[in-house]
Amino acid sequence: MLNFKNLERDCADSGFLLTNEAKNLVKELKKSDKSKIVNTITKAIGVLSADGPFAYIIWLEYKGSLKSKAEDLEEGVAKIIYQKSFELLKKEEFIKNSNNYKELREIFTGKNENPGICHDIYQMFLVKGILEKMLTYALYSARALEVKETEEKEE
Numbered sequence: 001m002l003n004f005k006n007l008e009r010d011c012a013d014s015g016f017l018l019t020n021e022a023k024n025l026v027k028e029l030k031k032s033d034k035s036k037i038v039n040t041i042t043k044a045i046g047v048l049s050a051d052g053p054f055a056y057i058i059w060l061e062y063k064g065s066l067k068s069k070a071e072d073l074e075e076g077v078a079k080i081i082y083q084k085s086f087e088l089l090k091k092e093e094f095i096k097n098s099n100n101y102k103e104l105r106e107i108f109t110g111k112n113e114n115p116g117i118c119h120d121i122y123q124m125f126l127v128k129g130i131l132e133k134m135l136t137y138a139l140y141s142a143r144a145l146e147v148k149e150t151e152e153k154e155e
Contacts, residue, residue: 011134011137014091014138015134015135015137018138019142022142025080034142036077037077038139038142038143040073040078041142043059044078044081048132049132053118053127053131056131063078065079082101082104086107087101089130095117
């Protein structure tokens with residue numbers, strides 16, 4: 001059964017954790033790093049909103065979310081988004097039989113005899129809304145990040 005009483009808070013908590021983990025990918029957050037974090041989250045929201053959960057998962061995989069080690073900040077943020085999406089859906093009991101976030105595509109589409117969490121259109125739209133809410137909190141949290149820009153003095 002879904003934990004509707006705490007759904008909004010769970011989305012917010014996941015979004016804030018997502019942003020904090022993304023911020024921790026760099027030693028000192030610069031303005032350009034903040035822009036990359038914000039842009040990656042914004043693109044994820046755009047793909048999810050415009051094209052749906054399946055395209056969202058594929059886009060995150062394309063961005064490098066399944067790589068063992070991220071090569072750049074955008075890949076790292078995509079990986080965190082993928083993981084937080086899995087964790088939130090697990091917490092809200094959409095995912096019951098898996099502890100491996102790398103199986104998210106199969107969990108969405110179904111594997112073996114399991115129909116997948118998006119087998120029902122109403123449930124798919126609920127999942128989409130939950131993920132959008134998480135990403136929205138992450139986006140606003142990322143926009144509020146303070147950057148430490150070192151000023152170079154010209155002599």
